[in-house]
Amino acid sequence: ESAVYYGDHSHLAFLWWLNDWPLIWEYADIDLQCLGSSAMEPSRKFFVGGNWKMNGKKQNLGELISTLNAAKVPADTEVVCAPPTAYIDFARQKLDPKIAVAAQNCYKVTNEDFTGEISPGMIKDCRATWVVLGHSERRHVFGESDEPIGQKVAHALAEGLRVIACIGEKLDEREPGITEKVVFEQTKVIVDNVKDWSKVILAYKPVWAIGTGKTATPQQAQEVQEKLRGWLKSNVSEAVAQSTPIIYGGSVTGATCKELAGQPDVDGFLVGGASLKPKFVDIINAKQ
Numbered sequence: 001e002s003a004v005y006y007g008d009h010s011h012l013a014f015l016w017w018l019n020d021w022p023l024i025w026e027y028a029d030i031d032l033q034c035l036g037s038s039a040m041e042p043s044r045k046f047f048v049g050g051n052w053k054m055n056g057k058k059q060n061l062g063e064l065i066s067t068l069n070a071a072k073v074p075a076d077t078e079v080v081c082a083p084p085t086a087y088i089d090f091a092r093q094k095l096d097p098k099i100a101v102a103a104q105n106c107y108k109v110t111n112e113d114f115t116g117e118i119s120p121g122m123i124k125d126c127r128a129t130w131v132v133l134g135h136s137e138r139r140h141v142f143g144e145s146d147e148p149i150g151q152k153v154a155h156a157l158a159e160g161l162r163v164i165a166c167i168g169e170k171l172d173e174r175e176p177g178i179t180e181k182v183v184f185e186q187t188k189v190i191v192d193n194v195k196d197w198s199k200v201i202l203a204y205k206p207v208w209a210i211g212t213g214k215t216a217t218p219q220q221a222q223e224v225q226e227k228l229r230g231w232l233k234s235n236v237s238e239a240v241a242q243s244t245p246i247i248y249g250g251s252v253t254g255a256t257c258k259e260l261a262g263q264p265d266v267d268g269f270l271v272g273g274a275s276l277k278p279k280f281v282d283i284i285n286a287k288q
Contacts, residue, residue: 044245046074046261047201047268048284049164050081050275051104051132058090064276069096071281077268079284080130080164081275085118089126102130102164105138108151110159120159131156132270134166134186136207146189153200154193162199164270165190166249167228171208179206179224184231191232197240203270204228205249210272216250222263229265254282261286 056064061083073079082102083091092101107117123131133156134149149165156163167186169179187202194200204225209216225246233241248260249270260266271283 043243044267046077046287047245047247048077048079048286049102049130049132049201049203049247049268049270050079050280051135051270051272052081052083052276053104053137053272054084055276056084056087058087061087061091062094064278064280065091065094067278067281068099069094071284073098073284074288077284077287082130082132088123088128092127100130101126101128102132103128104132104135106131106133106152106156106161108148108155110155120156120161123161124159128161130162130164132164132166132203134190136166136168136205136210140170140207146186150189150193153190157194157196157199162201164201164203164247166203166205166270168205168207168249171212171214174206174208180227183224183228187228187231188235191236197236197244200244201268202228202244202246203249204246205270209250211251218256218259218263218266221248221250221260222265225263225265252283254279257283257286 052061068079068081078100079098080100080102081091081095082104085103085105088101088103095101103118103123105118106120106123107114110119110121120131133152134144138144139149153163153165167183167190169182173179173182183204190200190202204221206216206221206224208214225248228246229241229244232244245267246265247268247270248266249272252260252269252271253274257269260269269283269286271280274280274283
C-alpha cells in the first residue's frame with residue numbers, strides 16, 4: 001500500500017521502532033518531494049505603488065493621506081506611495097508606517113554639482129526607502145536612455161534604497177511587433193546592474209496604453225509579463241524569476257484592477273492618476 005504523507009515526521013519514528021525499512025524509505029522520499037515542491041513555489045508579495053507624479057499640494061495630499069491611513073491594508077500586500085520630491089518628508093511624516101514612501105527619481109552619484117537632482121542619500125534622509133527609476137515619462141519626456149537608468153539602479157541599490165525599475169514599449173514599437181525586443185533590452189540593462197534581487201520590483205508599463213485611448217487587456221498584460229519572467233529564468237536564474245515581483249502600470253483603475261490582479265504573472269500595480277483618488281484603496285485591495 002502506498003505511503004500517505006501526514007505533514008510531519010512522527011511517522012518515521014514509529015516506522016523506525018517497527019524496523020520497517022521499506023516504508024521508512026518510501027515516507028522519506030515523499031517528505032523530500034514535498035519539501036522540494038514547496039521550495040519552488042513563488043513567494044511574491046502583492047505590491048501596489050502609487051505614483052503621484054507632479055500633482056497635489058499639502059492640503060489635498062493631506063486629505064488623501066488621511067484616507068490611506070484609515071484604509072485596511074491586507075497583510076499580504078505591500079503599499080508604497082511616491083510623492084513629488086518637495087513632499088517626500090511631508091508624506092513620510094503623515095503616512096501610517098504600514099505605507100512606505102518612494103522618490104520618483106534619483107541621480108547616479110552621491111553628491112556633486114548637479115542642479116535640480118536628488119541623491120539616494122537625500123531620499124533616505126527623508127526616511128523614504130524606495131525609488132522609482134526608468135519611468136516612461138523620464139525616458140520619453142526627459143530623454144533618459146537605458147545606460148544612465150542602469151547606472152541609477154546600481155547606485156540606488158548600493159546606497160540602500162529599494163528600486164521599482166520600469167520598462168515598457170511605445171505604440172510605434174507595439175504595432176510592428178517588437179514589444180519583446182524592446183522590453184528585454186530594457187530589462188537587460190537593469191539586470192546588469194542588480195546584485196540583490198530582493199530589493200527590486202519590475203514594473204511593466206506599456207506606454208501605448210497610457211493616455212492614448214488604447215487599453216491593454218488583462219490577457220495582453222499577462223502575456224508580456226509571463227514572457228518577461230521566462231526571460232529572467234533564462235538570463236538570470238529560475239530563483240530570481242520566481243521570486244521577483246513583476247507589476248503592471250498601464251492605466252490601472254478600480255474597475256480594472258481585480259481582473260488584472262487575477263493574472264498569474266501580475267504581482268501588483270504601479271498606479272498613476274488613480275492613486276490620487278479615494279478609489280486607490282480599492283486597487284490596494286484588488287486581491288481580496
